[in-house]
Amino acid sequence: MSIKLYWCAQSRAGRVLWLLEEIGADFEVVEIDVRDEGAKAHPLFRIASPMGKVPAISDGDVNLCDSAAISLYLADRFPEAGLAPALDDPLRARYLYWMVFTPGMLEPALTEKFGGWETNRFQHGWGDHDSVMDVLKAGLAQGPWLLGKPFSAADVLVGASLHYMQVIGALPESDVLAAYVARCLERPAFQRALARDAAAAG
Numbered sequence: 001m002s003i004k005l006y007w008c009a010q011s012r013a014g015r016v017l018w019l020l021e022e023i024g025a026d027f028e029v030v031e032i033d034v035r036d037e038g039a040k041a042h043p044l045f046r047i048a049s050p051m052g053k054v055p056a057i058s059d060g061d062v063n064l065c066d067s068a069a070i071s072l073y074l075a076d077r078f079p080e081a082g083l084a085p086a087l088d089d090p091l092r093a094r095y096l097y098w099m100v101f102t103p104g105m106l107e108p109a110l111t112e113k114f115g116g117w118e119t120n121r122f123q124h125g126w127g128d129h130d131s132v133m134d135v136l137k138a139g140l141a142q143g144p145w146l147l148g149k150p151f152s153a154a155d156v157l158v159g160a161s162l163h164y165m166q167v168i169g170a171l172p173e174s175d176v177l178a179a180y181v182a183r184c185l186e187r188p189a190f191q192r193a194l195a196r197d198a199a200a201a202g
Contacts, residue, residue: 002026003074006045006056008034009200013055014193015067015160019074019153021189023081031200068103068157075153083153091147098139098146098154102161105132110170137176144183151187159184 005020007013007029020027032054033039040052049056049065056065059077064070075084085091109132112119119128126132136158139146146154162181165171171181184190 002028004028004030004044004048004058006030006032006042006048006054006058008032008054009197011054012067014197015157016055016057016070016074017196018160018190018193019071019083019156021192022083022153022156022187023074023078025074025078029196066103068100071153071157072099082150083156085147085150085152091150095147095152095154098152098158101136101154102157106136106158106161109133110165113170133172133174133177137174140176140180143176143180155184159190163190 003020003025005013005016005027007017008031011034017029030042030045032042032045034052034054040046044058045056046052048058048063051065053065055067055070056063057070057074059073062073064073072084075081079086085095105126108124108126109129111117112124112126113129121127121131142148145151146158159181162171162177163184166178166181171177
């Protein structure tokens with residue numbers, strides 16, 4: 001039985017599409033226009049995503065939403081893809097940190113920047129926009145990937161987010177960040193995911 005990915009073009013679902021392309025697993029894309037209330041009422045989609053957001057997946061009896069949660073699940077579900085350190089690998093802790101960096105740090109920092117929020121490093125769980133970017137640059141300084149030599153599911157989450165920031169002109173001036181996005185774009189799986197997204201967006 002193939003995995004069903006509930007997906008919408010130009011959304012966070014692109015991260016999971018890229019990850020599934022990296023894994024090479026059988027999957028089916030079910031397009032859900034989350035901007036259409038009628039489409040969001042799709043009953044199987046709402047089982048997988050109670051809030052009506054993409055991405056979401058169905059994998060047999062497993063239903064799951066949120067790109068970070070799905071990515072954690074899929075990377076462990078397909079260990080042969082080599083996208084997650086084993087539970088007893090010392091890199092596992094670093095991997096888990098970067099796996100939640102996008103929803104926990106990067107996205108709030110971007111919202112702060114574009115929402116004009118007053119910076120409060122002590123009250124905001126992510127610190128502030130500039131601190132988040134500094135931590136990210138430091139984490140990539142030794143590269144080529146977030147865990148060093150191995151590419152992981154964390155690079156899918158962070159790399160897709162930084163690519164989006166580059167597209168909308170929100171990526172800070174940084175040779176380290178620009179080179180990282182360029183390396184991500186060289187991956188055939190990411191190119192396939194971007195091509196599908198572009199074709200659906202029309």
